[in-house]
Amino acid sequence: MVNPVLLIVIPLGLAFVVPFFGFISKKIEKFIPFVALFFNLIVSLRLFPRVLEQPVHVSIGGFVPPFGINLVAGPIGILFTVLIALVGFLVSIYAFDYIKEKDQEKYHILYLLLLTGATGVVLTGDIFNLFVFFEILCISSYSLVAYFGDKTSIESAVKYLIQGALGSCLILMGIGLLYGQFGTLNMADLAGNIKSVHSVSIFVPLVLFITGFGVEAAIFPLNAWLPDAHSSAPSSISAVLSGIAIEVGLYAMIRVVFTLFGASSILTFLMLLGVITLLIGELCAFCQENIKRMLAYSSIGQIGLMLFALSIASSYGITGGLFQLVSHTLGKSLLFLAAGYMIYRSGSMNISSFEGMGKRMPYTALAFTIGAFSIVGLPPFIGFPGKLMIVKAALFEQEMLYTVLIFFILLATVIEGAYYFRVVQALYFKEEKNTQNQKREIAPLSILIPIFILTGFIVVIGIYPKLITDVLVSSASELLNRADYIKSVMP
Amino acid sequence: MNLIILLAIAFGGALITYFLGKISQKIRDIFAVFISLALAVIAACFYNVSSREIYYTGFLDFPFVLRVNTFSWFFAVTIAVIGLFSIIFSLNYIRKRGNTDFYYSMMLLVIASMIGIVLSGDLVSFYIFWEIMSWSTFLLISYNRGPAISAGMKYIIMSVTGSVVMLVGIVSLYLHYDTLVYTELSGLLNNASSGYILFIIILFFIAFGVKNAIWPLHVWLPPAHSEAPSPFSSVLSGILIKIGTYGIILLIFVIIQINVFLNLGEGILSVRYIISIIGVITILIPTFIALLQDDAKRLLAWSTIAQAGYIILGIAYGTSESVAGGMFHFFNHAIFKSLLFMVVGAVEYRTNGVRDLNSLGGLIKKMPVTFIGGLIGICGLIGVPLTNGFVSKWLIYKTLILNNSPFLAFAALLGTWGTILYSYKLIHNMFLGQLPEKYEKIKKAPFSMQLPIVILSLAIIFFGIIPGLPLHVINSIESGFGMEPLTINIWGIASDTGTINMLNIFTAVLVIGIMVWLIFKVSKKSTVIGQYDNYAAGTTVPKDKYNYSVNFYDPLCRMISPYLKDFIDDFYMSLARSIKNTGNGIRRIYTGDVGHYVIYIILFLALLIFIQINWELW
Amino acid sequence: MVMNTILEIIIIILLAAIIGLFFLGLSRKIMARIHWRYGPPIAQPVIDIIKLFNQTSMSHGKLFNFGIIFSLSGSVVVLLFLPLGEMCPLSSSGGLLVILYCMLIAPLGLALSGGEAANPITSIGISRKFLLAFGYELPLLLILLTVMTHFNTISIVDIVNMQLQTGWSFQHLPLLLSGIAYILILPAILDLRPFELIQAPQEISSGPMIEYGGKFLALATIQHAFNVFISLSLFTNLFLGGAENPGYFFLKMLIVFIILLFVNAVTPRFRIEQAIKFLWRWPALLAFAGLIIVSVTG
């Protein structure tokens, strides 16, 4: 009997004992996240088949909801935990050699906490508990953004913190308002009581939630922290932030909108917001010279795309959005990891410093190329099915608005292509200016393995999307069938 | 033989080539040639085979279908053969360059994906192969570095634009008809509203038009063709852009069906007419722009656009003769244009990358085989009788004239006369005239370059004299589309409205040529003199001073060049710039001042609340 | 049957050579008379050719030889497509479009041949030749299209036959316009003033012909003679109703040619841009008008 709560508790416990291992040997520390996330990966994969049949409910402390806190391991939750564990696991391998600064211990603890927080957010069924885990996620990411401690990273972290803290406050206000009205904190219970968001008293908490989670999910115009934070964090953290943190923010937002409030009337607005976010993200990325900033803006764009797809709120739309989410998680993590190592070797984040990297580091550059192609949505990589599904979902609605929006989205895809291809060209087709370090170097295995595994996933799922679509379809139905969710939690 | 095996060989070969190259260059070269040869042979084996199989269902419940019939066979064989020749041509061309493994592997990948495109039997796998082709092409175009980078960029941007638009069309078809397999799809659009069909046509046409470089979607082509490595230019120009043609044929004749297509719209505003007019514009403007070019490959690139215009014209016009002409011209163009790019490539190879027409000259003495290849190539391009280009153009003109579209015919014919001008310029400036002294030591092209040149030259003559062979295939393709077949014999076409018989012409030319040659032979023998032994009004021609191939058509160029600015290109560039400016403007909202950022957050919140309180939208 | 055809071919070639050379001689004679000179005998071109064949010549290489052969045989092939009275040996092999294309061969051959000579003047000549050809082809194409559209056939034999039934093409307004346009461009086709730009002896010393001597010049002259014949016969066939017998046909050609010679004698030479501008303006406009009328009414 595998209990989903282990997914949160074991990494947490391991995070607590990292200092202890630090006493024994400084070398062990870096393996703790590795072990913890490996464990999570195994557990969540074992949970998978069971969850697909029926969501697993766990109540903490033996108190039935709504009195106790419950965890709901539905398909979507487990999908996220698998993603978090997978990416986290790979990035933890990457960090073996990438993180060489002192205070490694703190890095690894915070890293583990970040992922645990994310896991908690996606598993919990209680709105306040969600907030708590969300705070774990946020606080560890503030610290990790500042991890390098240099001028830019501190500045970004401060800005991130101010905006993030403001967002958290708004969420907490929303929780307070909801609790005041309904006297319960369980999401299913709340959802059972909320029939429509039309009245201001319910709408205000909804907007507070949207804004609060929107800050973490980096939705326009709440996303100003993202380019700074993602570009100045260590690359391994950028990968996790971009690949997991903002997706978890989006999850929270969608969960609130769909399940908690059932706010179908606001979806059109969210859809427009998604398209605007997409366009702005891509346009800004188009003008960047700093590779990590470019990737960060691209993440904004991708989040917009996901938001658009999820807001279509049909089975197709949510499936497509979640597929895009998976593909973005894998692709963007890969891009950040590969770019991170190249930045590490070339010492500059400017795109022009990547020139000639194709020769210097063939594997890393290849992985970057594949990641870039995937994000742009070229087959046979994972980005393509996602794009296809989103287009399908949008056109399925048979409405003029959707058709127009889909053209905007595709325009954004083209812009996205433009700046990614520019980097690819810089990698392969521009000669390096300083010729003395033309020497070919192979990255250490700990860098290459995660990159290769991610690349492998990108290609395999790109060719065989069925691997995940079944899960996505049942995730979509979980999100869409609000009544089922309520009934399953509160029989 | 199984279609899947063919694809597996193609894609597997591309992959393996890369890793073989890490072991040994020689093995890799042999392997690459072997793979492309195998592809050609296997593809040829599918002649007259008609089969169809679902090979993969794991992709979002779209069945992936492979099918072969005469239509796809025709294209597949052309692709495989041209691919084989350019791989052979590459052997020497690419040897001293960096990253050769990558080159071969991408080359094979492009060929493989093209074969995949023509063999796929449903639109999703079509699209997937299409995109694989797009990005691998992008990587190959950029291969030469320098200006190639912006060329590759232009290409991939336009290509991606086209393909995303096509994706909308594909998905829309799927949602309407619940299938994307050609065989199930064809005929279903009979009942669709003409507005919807038009919508589909426009969407697909943008994608295919970009690939096929139809005006005004052509701007990627000149830089891409001229900056790509020459063997790849010949693939690019010879077959890759014709994949767009394949798509158009597929769209018009398989998915929409010809009778529906021809009935779209009335008179001069009918869809077929509009596309034909676009085809004619695609012939005319690029032809004249080609005249102005001084870069050999750029000239050929513009010429490619113009020739693609003939193909589009033929296909869109929609009579069975014009379609036959269009498809035959596709085939011919694949041959002679790849030949010409190889010729230029050989010259480029021997002169270390010179392709500026103003600084070459007189190479006929040094590279005779290459010259003959070039000569036959331009004859084919012009459509001199007894070369293949003649028959296809004749078919197109004839049907245009007889169906009372004289203006289309006029434009097409005028394009041909422009073709003469630029193609003579090409051959004259490279091979004729005075040989500059710096090229005194040039050797003839290596065997691996001469072989494809010779074979392709022979093919031009062969299919020029016996057009019946390809026309027969095309005829059966057309009857597969449900069109009225032509009456074809092996030497040409016999019909009530116009007959062509290449045998007669061939005999006449041969006999008369021999007679004249005899007269020439029996009369007094002439002495052979050197290139500087010229009449120059009593003095000698100074060495290296007179090179009158510079600005060959200067008077005309001065007249027409003001009208021929590629304003479409300017338009796209300014579009790109304005997007960039917009981006630069928009990103100013991220001011760096966190005070603003928090205001954004609160503003968002306040706005939503304000709207709800006032209007109760949600 | 086959024998008949072969006989026809031989007759046509001979006739064309004779008529062509006669026209060349005639032109010199008439020009001289207009210039108040006596002029050479009419047979002078023939005499020249015979003489030239006996002179030694200089060759620049294989292409130099091949080009001239190619050019001449191209011209001869065109002859076979043109109906001369009832005779038209290759009538069933493609029609007017083939003629149009075969007319390309001759200039292309000369150009190739001249190209190998590597004389700068040749290059200039060739360049002018192509430009001028481009200049007159534009109206020519319009003219031919008008005719073909009017009669709705691409076979020149059919065109001639229909004229026999309905009268000369000149009687129909659109074709009249085209006919006038054709007359306007004929000097350009025949390299006569005001379009005598290619040879332009005073300017570029005979241009493409500069390197030719001996048998090369002879063959080139013959080719020129054929060219004269072809252009005139095309005009006669298309607009003047062809003819039932060669004699009548010859007469028609002669009249047109003499008109051209008068023009030639009294006009100066255009520059190349001026020539193209002229050709693209008046003849093209006329022909275009003709084509519009045909396509609207037809």
Added chain:
Amino acid sequence: MTFLSEYIYYIGAFGLIFIGLYIVLVKKNLIKVIIGLSIIDTGINLFLITIGYIRDGTAPVFSKPGLKANEMVDPVPQALVLTAIVIGVAILALAISLAVKLYKHHGTLNLRKINEQKW
């Protein structure tokens, strides 16, 4: 007046929240912004407690027998506030440490001047 006495707690709580928000939005100095965040936190905590309050209620502790259950205030908001306070402290601590570092790097705490990361 009844309005005031009815809602004075709300007004107080939200008064704090909006004062805090105003500070965060308007003030330039990072320390002040952090103080603002802290004030917002306090306001929210107050708000939460207010929600659970019952007029004349007692603390929900059965410390001595005889306490009536229906006179006790709602314990849940108190538990939430306990958590929220800790979270607030955590954010505050982190913010202050970042402020210290920021000052070391930039030599100023004026947020308008710290805008290297932009666009």
Added chain:
Amino acid sequence: MRKLFVILLLLIIAGGITLSLKEIPFGIPKTKIGDHFINKGVEETGSVNIVTSVVVGYRGFDTLGEITVLFAATIGLGAVIGTFRKNSVNREVEAASLIVYTGCRFLFPVILLVGTYIFIHGHLTPGGGFQGGAIIASAFLLMYLGCSNKRIKENLSKTVEMIGGLTFIAVGIIGLAIGQDFLFNFLPKGEPAELLSAGIIPIVYIAIGLKVGSELAGIIDNLIQKS
């Protein structure tokens, strides 16, 4: 301008919130779950302090998250502050006077004791792990202020913190291990209002107290030492 704009925005938000507060009249009777906790809390958790029974019992998972937040903040603070350790100038701190010094040393154990008392009796009286932990931390703060030569032993603090965290999780997992849910109150609940009652709640609260105490002390330590 900016101020006016901001005020306008805040007014709008205030308006929205006021409208929504209409639904939450002040001083309403307890809510559904609040009622349940008060009525059944003692019975279900054995803790007479209902807040404690909510914090550690019903919503124990929140508390786990909460100490994690604090933990993350401590570590994060250490990471942020610690990065410039080398460059920091060692400021000369004037030693406190003897009275302060002695007073601090005298008060230190007393405060510790109070703190401990508070978290041990968390299930009986108002108070608990957090409160006790904060008081313990204040003892250390006092030591820092009064006795500038005394420092926390970092390793000891870390160990205590770790033991606290681990205990919490271990207790939770034992609940899981015996076939019940995580954080299941597997110990006998005892007599309410006794010290040894309420099953795992005192244990958890002690763990929390230790952890929070050492974490807050660690924050103080970090801020004082490294900045």
